[in-house]
Amino acid sequence: MHRFANPTRFMRLSAALLPWTAGAALALIAAGLYLGLFGSPADYQQGESVRIMYVHVPSAWMAMFCYTFMAGASAVGLIWKHPLADLAAKATAPVGACFTLLALITGSLWGKPMWGTWWEWDARMTSVLVLFFLYLGYIALINAFDDPTRGLKAAAILALVGFANVPIIKFSVDWWNTLHQPASVFKAGGPSIDPSMLAPLLLMGVGFTVYFLWVLMLRLRTEIVAAKVRALRLRQVRSGAPATPSGATPLGAKG
Amino acid sequence: MDRFLSLVGRDLHLAQRHGFDSLLVVVFFIIAVVLFPFGVGPEPNILARIAAGVIWVAALLASMLSLERLFQTDYEDGSLELLLLAPLPLELVVLAKVAAHWLTTGLPLIVAAPLLAVLLNMNGAGFAVLVAALALGTPTLSLVGAVGAGLVLGSRRGGVLLSLLVLPLFIPVLVFGVGAVDGAIGGFAFRSPLLILGGMLLAALALCPWASGAALRQALG
Amino acid sequence: MENLSQLLEMGGYARFVWPSFGLTLAVLVGLLVVSRRALKGAEAELAALQSAIPGRLQPADTADEA
Amino acid sequence: MDRFIGHGLTCIRGERLVFSGLGFTLESGGALVLTGPNGSGKSSLLRLMAGLLAPAAGTLTWNGEAVASDREAHGGRLHYVGHLDAVKPVLSVMENVAFWANLRPGGGPAAAEAALAVFGIEHLAGVPGRFLSAGQRRRVNLARILAAPAPLWLLDEPTTALDRAAVATLEAAIASHRQAGGMVAAATHTPLSLGSAQTLDLGAFETEVAA
Numbered sequence: 001m002h003r004f005a006n007p008t009r010f011m012r013l014s015a016a017l018l019p020w021t022a023g024a025a026l027a028l029i030a031a032g033l034y035l036g037l038f039g040s041p042a043d044y045q046q047g048e049s050v051r052i053m054y055v056h057v058p059s060a061w062m063a064m065f066c067y068t069f070m071a072g073a074s075a076v077g078l079i080w081k082h083p084l085a086d087l088a089a090k091a092t093a094p095v096g097a098c099f100t101l102l103a104l105i106t107g108s109l110w111g112k113p114m115w116g117t118w119w120e121w122d123a124r125m126t127s128v129l130v131l132f133f134l135y136l137g138y139i140a141l142i143n144a145f146d147d148p149t150r151g152l153k154a155a156a157i158l159a160l161v162g163f164a165n166v167p168i169i170k171f172s173v174d175w176w177n178t179l180h181q182p183a184s185v186f187k188a189g190g191p192s193i194d195p196s197m198l199a200p201l202l203l204m205g206v207g208f209t210v211y212f213l214w215v216l217m218l219r220l221r222t223e224i225v226a227a228k229v230r231a232l233r234l235r236q237v238r239s240g241a242p243a244t245p246s247g248a249t250p251l252g253a254k255g
Numbered sequence: 256m257d258r259f260l261s262l263v264g265r266d267l268h269l270a271q272r273h274g275f276d277s278l279l280v281v282v283f284f285i286i287a288v289v290l291f292p293f294g295v296g297p298e299p300n301i302l303a304r305i306a307a308g309v310i311w312v313a314a315l316l317a318s319m320l321s322l323e324r325l326f327q328t329d330y331e332d333g334s335l336e337l338l339l340l341a342p343l344p345l346e347l348v349v350l351a352k353v354a355a356h357w358l359t360t361g362l363p364l365i366v367a368a369p370l371l372a373v374l375l376n377m378n379g380a381g382f383a384v385l386v387a388a389l390a391l392g393t394p395t396l397s398l399v400g401a402v403g404a405g406l407v408l409g410s411r412r413g414g415v416l417l418s419l420l421v422l423p424l425f426i427p428v429l430v431f432g433v434g435a436v437d438g439a440i441g442g443f444a445f446r447s448p449l450l451i452l453g454g455m456l457l458a459a460l461a462l463c464p465w466a467s468g469a470a471l472r473q474a475l476g
Numbered sequence: 477m478e479n480l481s482q483l484l485e486m487g488g489y490a491r492f493v494w495p496s497f498g499l500t501l502a503v504l505v506g507l508l509v510v511s512r513r514a515l516k517g518a519e520a521e522l523a524a525l526q527s528a529i530p531g532r533l534q535p536a537d538t539a540d541e542a
Numbered sequence: 543m544d545r546f547i548g549h550g551l552t553c554i555r556g557e558r559l560v561f562s563g564l565g566f567t568l569e570s571g572g573a574l575v576l577t578g579p580n581g582s583g584k585s586s587l588l589r590l591m592a593g594l595l596a597p598a599a600g601t602l603t604w605n606g607e608a609v610a611s612d613r614e615a616h617g618g619r620l621h622y623v624g625h626l627d628a629v630k631p632v633l634s635v636m637e638n639v640a641f642w643a644n645l646r647p648g649g650g651p652a653a654a655e656a657a658l659a660v661f662g663i664e665h666l667a668g669v670p671g672r673f674l675s676a677g678q679r680r681r682v683n684l685a686r687i688l689a690a691p692a693p694l695w696l697l698d699e700p701t702t703a704l705d706r707a708a709v710a711t712l713e714a715a716i717a718s719h720r721q722a723g724g725m726v727a728a729a730t731h732t733p734l735s736l737g738s739a740q741t742l743d744l745g746a747f748e749t750e751v752a753a
Binding site for chain 1: 402406407409410411412416419420422423424426427430431434437455462466469470473474476
Binding site for chain 2: 646
């Protein structure tokens with residue numbers, strides 16, 4: 001039973017883990033950046049511009065990973081009614097949206113020297129763009145209600161509906177793309193990737209994942225503290241004690 | 256089944272008593288399409304090239320506009336609570352409301368579409384496929400939209416929010432709807448996009464009433 | 477010195493490579509700063525409220541489940 | 543003999559724990575009056591009993607069977623009157639009542655007509671809902687529950703906007719419903735005289751705020 005889900009365990013665990021994730025994320029990303037910028041060769045076709053890959057590809061991975069994580073957390077929240085899962089989904093959304101935006105912008109910066117245009121309506125970029133819209137819809141829905149738990153529940157359903165749609169959207173964008181542009185100028189990455197390029201890529205990928213956990217814990221702690229603040233304000237209102245001036249707080253639905 | 260039909264009948268009856276406000280959606284559809292020649296110029300070749308896409312995009316926007324009211328009035332006047340408590344599955348209630356919504360908005364769009372195709376100088380080969388694709392696609396739009404309409408109940412800014420939630424989910428219907436028409440005009444296969452549209456309709460029929468029901472339950476809980 | 481300028485030039489792709497890395501770092505650092513600040517703000521508000529409410533030191537909501 | 547039992551019910555609305563550990567037993571012919579200050583959860587309990595809200599903990603059973611296991615069956619055996627009257631402004635009084643009656647077993651136009659007569663609004667049968675006063679709308683909503691039989695009535699402030707005479711009519715309707723083996727749960731802060739009713743004071747189940 002998680003009815004009165006007790007966040008103290010999470011608070012204790014995350015407090016212990018925070019410094020470690022922070023250190024690991026910084027170290028991994030720093031190592032990845034170093035290898036990516038200094039320790040890896042330029043591509044024989046793409047020259048130095050291939051280095052954009054070391055931020056672009058991990059961002060795109062994280063864009064997908066965060067959405068999957070968000071949908072999974074939403075499912076846990078809907079099925080087992082675990083409030084921490086709902087909050088985790090909520091805390092993930094802005095991080096995922098940031099990674100998606102980065103994937104789009106760095107992709108565009110990579111596309112300009114490679115394809116000659118800032119934006120190519122190729123299947124991958126287009127489906128990432130749609131993914132970005134899905135994130136925006138989720139964030140907008142979760143913030144659209146005066147009662148925070150109401151937004152969490154609605155957004156959880158949306159996350160699952162969106163997740164079910166991701167493969168359909170991907171499929172239709174692929175189909176549409178082959179119909180409209182039979183041959184793409186750019187063949188992604190080539191058949192195999194040199195180990196000297198794989199190392200920074202993987203370092204950045206793992207680094208971004210640990211960074212995500214770091215920010216997720218920070219945001220989740222914020223949500224829990226904010227819930228406590230709301231609970232205290234509610235008690236203040238009910239007991240008739242004088243309210244402290246700062247910030248109005250939405251109250252739960254009336255009984 | 257009787258109860259299902261009486262639910263559909265009630266919504267149709269309500270639409271009729273409201274003087275078929277929903278037909279305004281068709282007027283919007285026509286105006287939106289008519290704007291394009293002013294925007295891109297009156298050259299027949301260009302218009303013919305973009306006709307299918309313009310008609311589909313306008314149909315998407317038109318059916319989205321009308322979705323906001325799908326559950327809203329019943330939510331505001333307390334009818335939705337009573338429908339939730341009616342002795343029939345909530346999924347059927349959703350399906351009945353979607354059916355009535357499609358009959359009052361989707362169907363008129365299909366009727367108006369060939370007329371607009373003429374205005375846009377669309378190749379005659381595309382007409383029948385356009386109607387078929389709309390007939391398969393617009394019910395899917397209503398079904399997917401019903402999920403969004405349930406989710407935004409009681410939120411601030413329901414209408415704008417609904418479009419943000421629902422339009423990305425409409426993209427597959429748009430892709431295959433336009434694909435079928437362009438295929439018919441260009442002389443290549445239009446059967447497979449039509450079949451995919453049909454498949455999406457079946458999947459939406461199976462899943463959306465359920466998701467929409469879950470949305471309604473949490474909206475009233 | 478030559479190495480550095482070579483690095484900065486990025487084989488002529490400098491204006492694509494550096495913005496990519498710069499923007500990525502800026503967004504990630506920005507997200508982190510915003511998240512941390514929100515946490516500090518919430519914690520400060522909680523502390524202010526807890527000291528403003530007389531009586532129990534430990535609020536009921538951190539107590540174990542009933 | 544039907545039995546409707548709630549056990550160990552906990553209700554959380556938003557982030558507020560409204561009540562916890564609440565129980566009740568209703569049997570055929572019984573009545574339960576919910577009292578308590580504003581926000582103590584009278585409406586929430588009625589919505590919980592109707593199945594509109596899921597309890598955060600605890601069970602609701604009807605003749606020993608969990609209510610949550612078959613929502614449609616539970617919906618079929620209850621009438622719920624909430625704060626809103628569910629009267630469509632463009633439909634006539636008769637159409638409004640007949641629609642809800644037709645959705646349920648044992649309801650129909652004849653029963654709808656009789657129900658209108660009970661509440662003294664048969665002369666309004668052809669009038670569209672938008673012309674009705676608040677009191678008339680409330681009577682239309684109450685006529686709805688007479689138009690199709692259901693053993694359990696859940697009434698949330700049913701006397702709102704009603705005059706003395708209409709309240710007396712409602713009391714008589716409830717009495718005959720109970721005589722026929724029905725049961726009633728009602729939240730009210732105006733006195734509604736129900737003979738031999740149990741009273742449940744929700745103020746007693748009020749709990750500290752939950753996070």
